[in-house]
Amino acid sequence: MNGKATDETRAAELRGKLAGELRDAGFITSASVEAAFRAVPRHAFVPADTPLEVTYQLDSAVVTKRDEHGVAVSSVSAAYIQTAMLEQAELKSGMTVLEIGSGGVNAAMIAEIVGPKGRVVSVDIDPEVTDRAATLLEAAGYGDRVTVLTIDAEDEIPGFEKFNAIIVTVGAWDLAPAWLRQLAEDGTLVVPLRMNGISRSIAFRRVNNHLASTSAVVCGFVPMQGTGEHIDQELRLPDPNGHMVTLRFDDRAPNNPSLLDGVLATERSEVWSGVTIKNGVSFADLHLWFASFLPGFCRLAAQEGTELAQERKTWFPFAGVHGDSFAYLSVRPALEGTGVEFGARAYGPHGQEAAAAMIKQIQAWDERARNRAEPMFAYWPTGSNAPTRLPDGTATFNKTHGLVTISWPTG
Incomplete structure (x- = not known):
């Protein structure tokens, strides 16, 4: 052969x-x-x-x-x-x-x-x-x-x-x-x-x-x-050594990004949620929950040389901007080494508030969406008379040609 x-x-x-x-x-x-x-x-x-x-x-x-x-x-x-x-x-x-x-x-x-x-x-x-x-x-x-x-x-x-x-x-x-x-x-x-x-x-x-x-x-x-094609909006934040952390926004970038000038030079804070998950279990719905409800949601990338790059195994690339501060999704060992606890680390003068906002959504996801029925999606083309009042637990995303809704389970 x-x-x-x-x-x-x-x-x-x-x-x-x-x-x-x-x-x-x-x-x-x-x-x-x-x-x-x-x-x-x-x-x-x-x-x-x-x-x-x-x-x-x-x-x-x-x-x-x-x-x-x-x-x-x-x-x-x-x-x-x-x-x-x-x-x-x-x-x-x-x-x-x-x-x-x-x-x-x-x-x-x-x-x-x-x-x-x-x-x-x-x-x-x-x-x-x-x-x-x-x-x-x-x-x-x-x-x-x-x-x-x-x-x-x-x-x-x-x-x-x-x-x-x-x-x-x-x-x-x-x-x-x-x-x-x-x-x-x-x-x-x-x-x-x-x-x-x-x-x-x-x-x-x-x-x-x-x-x-x-x-x-x-x-x-x-x-x-x-x-x-849709181009993300990027906000590049230099650390004290000139290395960059980039925040990528879909279409909801901060109105005044200059508030974040020098944010990586501030003392970092952290808050923990008490919400845990076993290793190897997907939490992709948490990412979508953040996109639905976390104010200032964005995705995060860290250049080599930054403090974040040195700690890659302790965080995920999802963040939320809160005025002059931002928090990002973090984890620490839990469940006697078989899992992790979700938390938020943050930079900025109001880092504690930014972290608290992320913790609130982690806990809301855990209570209202985790291990529940999958969310339902709908698309309302422009001119289709999309409903003006939507049920609790519904997220909306304005698009060029219509409106997307995500209906999360509320029971």
Whole structure:
């Protein structure tokens, strides 16, 4: 057996093993998605020097293009989120499906699911990305089953009236009106939607004059380019040695950022919540809770050389600005070494108040949302008469083309 045949045999073994892991973990729940995942040679769509063991890991995304600054602008998403989003879309044989964000492998799996009577259109704004996707799809035997177009997906897709499903595989800050116009009345839109800096892959369906979620999955994607691009606002804070801590705001940056001048030179304070969690247990809903309710919420990054960089294992990149001070999510060992306690460390003249505000939300999440039913998401397009009075526990996010609401359980 030659080397290429050996690699193909090994790839098939790893693909089968990964399919079982995805099924056991609950990311694959249907026979059609499992069959599609087993059929498509995932390794044919990643760079040739990518080890098979990386290609066929459950949670490994593989970058396929970087910009001039080394930032990833296109990738093959991790297997778990690809299969989870295919399940969210509830695809059936014969459907017409739009994929926004081309890579090849996801479009091939969609083609397997919808079958020869279905239609798959994959679009991307970057001609280098679409050329690569089209070439790889052709080589893998999907050239006549997937139409690849170079287009800004904020525009309607020419030659197609309606799609039974639209699957967005790039991070979106808003929903383009064109997507809603081309989504069939009973269709499903699956989109990694960013809400105050925190993303969820949300499956939406129409309910009267708005879209309501049917499921949501924790995710992360490279951001949308083109007309739908959204640039975060950054606030760079130098420490006394000139090293930077950066606060990134989605669209709610402080009105007077100069209040934070010199904040890293102040004495640090800390407050602890009494809320604990075992090691290895996800608390992704706390991130979304902060994005919903923590005043001044932002994401934090620390340059090497800062005090924060030296303590990376004791904090998470979520913060809240409180006037001339800011606090960030911290942890310390708890539960006899089997877990951690959540707390807040803070800089600034009013660091104690900033930390207290974060602690209040940690405790509110623990009491009202932790281990409860998942929150529900809705999107109200501009002109749809979104409700002016919303139930308690509802967070709102104004977008260019509409309003997003997150309804947290209140019982």
